[in-house]
Amino acid sequence: MAERGFSVSKLPAFRPVALGVFLALYLPIFTLVVYSFNAGNSIAVWDGFSLKWYLSAWENDAVKTATLRSLYIATFASLIATTAATMAALGTTRRKAFKGQTFIYVMINQPLMVPEIVTAVALLIFFAQIKVFTGYQGLGYLILAHAAFCIPFAYLPIRARLEGMDLSLETAAADLYASPWQTFRYVTLPILAPGIAAGAMLAFVISLDDVVITEFVKSGGQDTLPTYMLGQMRRAITPEVNAISTALLVLTVVLLTCFFLLTRKRNQ
């Protein structure tokens, strides 16, 4: 570094500010994790170490059902979202720049910008009409709703990977007698795979974690883990919620680590 160059770390109060931000981010999570091991019934008073809330959550049928439902929805939603996102990414990168390209980007990334509550209310009304019309009450609505807002999260890593891909590889495949479909199957798709996996994981995590849209769209008895927890909070709060949250946190961290490893490989 040039000695006279501007360095953020030399600004006054750099350390305290950084430390403050760091604590604000991680202290609550740390507290949550610690109190999930509390032996007492309080989420604020430490009463000794115990795993009993994990056991209690494990044996709680409502938690089990909600968790399975969450995983079920997340699996299908991320599958749909990733497929759509892959096609969208191919459609927006594998062609010459066209009029309205920016508009298409905005359209695809719409869920990142429109307030979630607006989407939630819109979906509530829209699905209510379909429910009246068809009589179908199943999980399909939740899966579709989740898939829709997961698309941009799946789209971004896939597009990044596509844009980083050497276009001459596809030219070379065509030169070596690969038909357009073979080129996609044997060259584009394998090279894109880490991006697709990363996008799917991100979509999965986002779906797993959603509260607002789920709360609005779900029918009776369709609680996912987050909405179940929200419901519990309205009654007595026990460290069971901490235990569930911690488990969810661990799952998310594992998935995001995979995501990080997959996207990092591209830059090697």
Place this chain on the structure above:
Amino acid sequence: MTQKIAVAAEHTVKSFGQGKASVRALDDVSLEIQSGEFFTLLGPSGCGKTTLLRLIAGFEAPTSGRILLDGADVTELPPNRRPVNTVFQSYALFPHLTVAENVGFALKMQGRKKPEVDDTVARMLALVKMETFATRKTAQLSGGQQQRVALARALAPQPKVLLLDEPLSALDLKLRKEMQVELKRLQKETGITFVFVTHDQEEALTMSDRIGVMSAGKLQQVATPREIYTAPVNRFVASFIGETNFLPVTPTQGGARLGCGAVVAAAGEGPVLTIRPEQITVTPVDAVGAIPATVDAQVYFGTDTHCHLRLSDGERVTARIPSPAMGETGVGIGQRVGLVFAPHAARLIRE
């Protein structure tokens, strides 16, 4: 015996962009490349040589004109249906496949049986001396090794024509020299027609059977390396290949009159006389038939010394004097000397 034409371009035009902003990358280029020939397209960057190559490969469609392979019109065929393979400048090896899988890619796409693919891959890797690298991923290879794999991959399906798009430009000098010899050997062994694109005149001169010199989207001259060097047709060809002198002249019967009054014998036609520096001998000023000149400067180049001279009408000429084993060239700055052009060396050319 008339030779078969492997590749032909007929009045090929390629424009990029539309309306006023359009650029003619190829301007009515017609060309015939014979079967089994090592043909080089030579020119500065932006002259259209790569565009012509991409038209032959099928990556681009001509704006007008036709491309023929072995006499068949392929203008409308996509690249995967042309019996032509390309060695790309960036090699474009598939990073997710091993060396062997890269080399076997085309055969697999053609639906060949596995034993046949394995057999051909082994032969191709042996041909480019990369047998021991078959299971490696391509990212683990050096530039020269990637180059060999790219060659093997393009040769594996036994194309009628191999297109090479400046394949040596990313290699260092020593490796480049090695690969030049290697390419020539491969071409002889396989008998495949090579169309080689380069901006390096030395590469073109040493490797090619024939050279097509391109500039500004047009073919300037198509001839053997020797002919291109000794009998260029215009100023561009003469100056792009090697160093040369240009002198404005008045053509006379069998020669030309220089501005200083001297008359020299020269073949060709045109208002400009060109003579290579190594074809000029510096003599004493009173030598028979010598053109008088004054020494302006001398630059030592090791093997020889460039002697910058001025004729009596002010025209500048460079002569190349072989450096003697000991001492200097024997001419000094400001000295009056005579110049003798080697027989048949002076040519008249077009602008």
